[in-house]
Amino acid sequence: MSFEINKSVIVSDFNLFDSWEERYEHLIDLGKSLEPLDLDFKNNSNLVEGCQANVWLVCEIKNEKLNVMGDSDAIITRGLVALLVRLFNNCSVKEIIHTNNSFLDEIGLNKHLSMTRSNGINAMIKKIHEYCLNYIKK
Amino acid sequence: MFELKKIRSDFPILSKKRNEKSFIYFDNAATTQKPQEVINEVCDFYTHYNSNIERGMYFLADESTKKFNDTRSIVRSFLNAKLNEEIIFTSGCTQSINMVCFGFLNTFIKPGDQILIGKMEHHANLVPWQIASNRLKAKIIPLESSENGVIDMSDFKKKINSKVKFIAIQHISNITGHENNIQEICSIAHQHNAFVLVDGAQAVSHKSVNVHSLNCDFYCFSGHKCFGPTGVGVLYGKKDLLLRMTPLLFGGNMIGRVSFSNSSLGDLPQKLEAGTPNIAGVIGLGAAINYISSLGFNNIKLAEKLLAEKMWSALKAMNNIALSIKAPPQSPVFSFNVKGIHSYDVGTLLDEMNICVRTGSLCAQPAIKELNSTGFVRASLCFYNTEEEIELFVSALKKVIKLL
Numbered sequence: 291m292s293f294e295i296n297k298s299v300i301v302s303d304f305n306l307f308d309s310w311e312e313r314y315e316h317l318i319d320l321g322k323s324l325e326p327l328d329l330d331f332k333n334n335s336n337l338v339e340g341c342q343a344n345v346w347l348v349c350e351i352k353n354e355k356l357n358v359m360g361d362s363d364a365i366i367t368r369g370l371v372a373l374l375v376r377l378f379n380n381c382s383v384k385e386i387i388h389t390n391n392s393f394l395d396e397i398g399l400n401k402h403l404s405m406t407r408s409n410g411i412n413a414m415i416k417k418i419h420e421y422c423l424n425y426i427k428k
Numbered sequence: 429m430f431e432l433k434k435i436r437s438d439f440p441i442l443s444k445k446r447n448e449k450s451f452i453y454f455d456n457a458a459t460t461q462k463p464q465e466v467i468n469e470v471c472d473f474y475t476h477y478n479s480n481i482e483r484g485m486y487f488l489a490d491e492s493t494k495k496f497n498d499t500r501s502i503v504r505s506f507l508n509a510k511l512n513e514e515i516i517f518t519s520g521c522t523q524s525i526n527m528v529c530f531g532f533l534n535t536f537i538k539p540g541d542q543i544l545i546g547k548m549e550h551h552a553n554l555v556p557w558q559i560a561s562n563r564l565k566a567k568i569i570p571l572e573s574s575e576n577g578v579i580d581m582s583d584f585k586k587k588i589n590s591k592v593k594f595i596a597i598q599h600i601s602n603i604t605g606h607e608n609n610i611q612e613i614c615s616i617a618h619q620h621n622a623f624v625l626v627d628g629a630q631a632v633s634h635k636s637v638n639v640h641s642l643n644c645d646f647y648c649f650s651g652h653k654c655f656g657p658t659g660v661g662v663l664y665g666k667k668d669l670l671l672r673m674t675p676l677l678f679g680g681n682m683i684g685r686v687s688f689s690n691s692s693l694g695d696l697p698q699k700l701e702a703g704t705p706n707i708a709g710v711i712g713l714g715a716a717i718n719y720i721s722s723l724g725f726n727n728i729k730l731a732e733k734l735l736a737e738k739m740w741s742a743l744k745a746m747n748n749i750a751l752s753i754k755a756p757p758q759s760p761v762f763s764f765n766v767k768g769i770h771s772y773d774v775g776t777l778l779d780e781m782n783i784c785v786r787t788g789s790l791c792a793q794p795a796i797k798e799l800n801s802t803g804f805v806r807a808s809l810c811f812y813n814t815e816e817e818i819e820l821f822v823s824a825l826k827k828v829i830k831l832l
Binding site: 314363365 | 769770772773776777780787788802831832
């Protein structure tokens with residue numbers, strides 16, 4: 291799977307909804323369906339700083355591809371974590387480092403879900419990017 | 429006369445639309461909105477008489493200096509202080525507290541001395557004391573609070589002793605809206621020769637404050653929390669204590685004589701107001717206080733009491749709302765949780781419905797812990813809010829619960 295394909299699936303999913311209520315319901319459903327993170331992973335080193343709710347992200351690279359898991363104690367934030375997992379999982383490290391946050395606009399998150407400015411999604415994306423960049427540097 | 433429609437029209441932002449709908453502003457404990465009179469006053473300064481104060485020998489400087497000093501009188505009368513020089517303009521409550529921590533404590537605190545601080549204090553009235561006491565090797569002793577977040581007086585009476593040199597407390601809690609018994613705390617503190625600083629950030633927009641009858645040693649507040657501009661605040665201190673204070677900043681108009689090798693400090697209040705002050709902010713604060721006075725605290729209190737009662741009974745009537753307090757608040761601040769739902773989720777969805785509330789730790793992490801929570805939704809009201817807004821808020825909350 292590539293980032294562009296993942297992105298287009300997410301974009302078309304969100305385009306199905308007309309109202310903010312439906313978009314949030316979708317996001318909340320995504321959050322509910324996210325595999326809960328094992329308690330051992332919910333430690334300070336996996337905590338993403340800059341989010342109002344607690345967010346934990348765990349990245350791993352196998353065969354040059356990213357595997358990302360995450361969780362949050364707020365359900366909407368958990369939905370956003372699920373979104374990022376869908377977006378980045380199994381994408382190649384090289385592809386990920388060339389993405390930028392403009393996909394938030396393409397998905398319609400910035401436009402339709404006004405909360406994205408404060409929910410730390412940028413901090414989450416930064417953490418994923420940094421993980422991949424550090425991997426490449428090594 | 430308290431005409432709500434007219435009052436709301438005094439605040440231009442309240443008619444702002446988002447997605448063609450009006451919004452509800454319930455975050456007044458974070459900052460209040462500004463009446464046109466305040467905005468005009470700030471604008472008028474820059475448009476018509478912008479000049480530095482206490483320096484220029486020309487007409488513009490006369491006007492700005494006069495207006496600036498008139499504001500000191502306005503604030504003195506607002507707090508019922510005795511003297512103009514007991515009013516120091518600062519950048520806000522945080523600076524005021526820091527000035528006392530680092531310019532006054534150091535003049536007399538000895539290692540082993542104690543400072544009493546309420547467990548419900550917000551960070552601005554806790555962190556500076558922590559840092560100052562670490563430096564001075566003094567000890568901070570926490571004061572227990574009652575179930576409504578006010579100082580437990582029996583605990584206070586137990587903990588006060590000859591080693592206690594200072595007490596720092598808030599007038600009204602930014603979380604529970606309940607009020608500390610400042611007068612009694614000051615009276616007991618003074619029997620033990622301890623000083624008291626009162627953080628009035630959450631009080632001055634809701635009730636009249638009389639530093640003389642409270643008999644506190646220091647009182648501080650921020651302009652932006654009482655309809656004034658941001659970046660301006662006040663430190664009131666008894667004159668003999670301010671005279672003992674050492675300034676944190678040096679330079680500008682606060683000096684007496686300066687030679688290349690030495691300088692002497694000027695008199696109060698300039699001694700504690702180094703550099704060019706926030707002149708526009710101070711003048712705007714004066715307009716804000718005049719605005720409050722034109723409404724009158726009796727009217728403000730009555731309007732806010734009605735709003736608080738309505739909000740209290742509406743929230744109490746909802747099964748899944750866990751309020752942070754057992755008794756109705758004295759000022760219209762409501763911190764609560766929707767059972768089983770993160771405060772951030774509630775705030776996010778309320779924002780979609782154009783309702784502004786605060787969520788999370790409310791700049792008071794230890795206090796939130798004290799209330800056995802990890803974060804609250806806080807709706808803080810003000811006299812310009814309406815009963816209809818409360819009704820809309822409650823139905824929005826119901827919708828949030830349904831969605832989540």
